[in-house]
Amino acid sequence: MDKSNKGILYIVATPIGNMGDITLRALEILKTSDLIVCEDTRVTIKLLDRYEINVHTSSYHQHTKNKRTEEIIEKLRNGQNIALVTDAGTPGVSDPGNILVKEAVEN
Numbered sequence: 001m002d003k004s005n006k007g008i009l010y011i012v013a014t015p016i017g018n019m020g021d022i023t024l025r026a027l028e029i030l031k032t033s034d035l036i037v038c039e040d041t042r043v044t045i046k047l048l049d050r051y052e053i054n055v056h057t058s059s060y061h062q063h064t065k066n067k068r069t070e071e072i073i074e075k076l077r078n079g080q081n082i083a084l085v086t087d088a089g090t091p092g093v094s095d096p097g098n099i100l101v102k103e104a105v106e107n
Contacts, residue, residue: 007034007076009104010083013090019050027051033083037072037100043087060084060100069100073107 010029015021030036030053037060038044044057060068076082084100 007080012083016088034080036083039086
């Protein structure tokens with residue numbers, strides 16, 4: 001497979017506390033991604049609604065990570081750009097996002 005056709009996994013930090021504390025770059029990535037993978041879609045949708053971002057979301061947390069990791073990696077292989085967010089802060093430090101990041105780097 002031509003690696004140039006692979007999608008990008010973006011690690012997007014979200015505000016802790018004040019929804020106004022988000023960068024323009026984070027908003028741009030969220031708006032232009034093919035999919036937003038979130039810890040809790042109910043929490044993330046509040047942020048997306050505030051900034052009028054209409055991108056499909058999918059949950060990725062401790063109870064779904066084993067099943068969902070390969071599905072997400074396959075989407076990346078097929079050229080989709082995916083944003084990974086957590087409820088607050090930067091994903092991948094102390095949540096299941098670290099598994100997805102590891103698999104994306106290795107694949």
